[in-house]
Amino acid sequence: MTTINFKREISDSFDHAIERIIKALGAEGFGILTRIDMHSKIKEKTGKDIVPTVILGACNPNLAYEAYTANSDVASLLPCNAVVREIAPGKVSLELAAPSAMMQILGDARLTKLALEADALIQKALDQA
Numbered sequence: 001m002t003t004i005n006f007k008r009e010i011s012d013s014f015d016h017a018i019e020r021i022i023k024a025l026g027a028e029g030f031g032i033l034t035r036i037d038m039h040s041k042i043k044e045k046t047g048k049d050i051v052p053t054v055i056l057g058a059c060n061p062n063l064a065y066e067a068y069t070a071n072s073d074v075a076s077l078l079p080c081n082a083v084v085r086e087i088a089p090g091k092v093s094l095e096l097a098a099p100s101a102m103m104q105i106l107g108d109a110r111l112t113k114l115a116l117e118a119d120a121l122i123q124k125a126l127d128q129a
Helices: 014-027 038-046 061-070 072-077 099-104 109-128
Strands: 005-011 031-037 053-059 080-088 091-097
Touching: 005 109, 014 031, 014 053, 014 080, 014 091, 014 109, 031 038, 038 053, 061 072, 061 109, 072 099, 091 099, 091 109, 099 109
Parallel strands: none
Antiparallel strands: 005 091, 031 053, 053 080, 080 091
């Protein structure tokens, strides 16, 4: 079975953990296209509380271009999501979607092979964060 995401727990503040993963992803060629403060949106829309959780839409433009030109259906699976979730005071979970797992949905071997390159970059970023 393929791993759906890469995950690591770190000891840090929530805000600093966000900065760390953005910097680590940037070092591997990923920019952040979107940021969703999920806990704020849930509170705003439902009045309910969840732990601080931020979803970052990360994209490596070169890999995205290669994937899109190989199969334009990939657009619905981009960008890669990075989740930063506070699990306890001073303890944060970093979770990054595994591109290879996402590409298997399309059943395109070329995309899955390309996504393995992205997996390696994302894992490296996670290890460095």
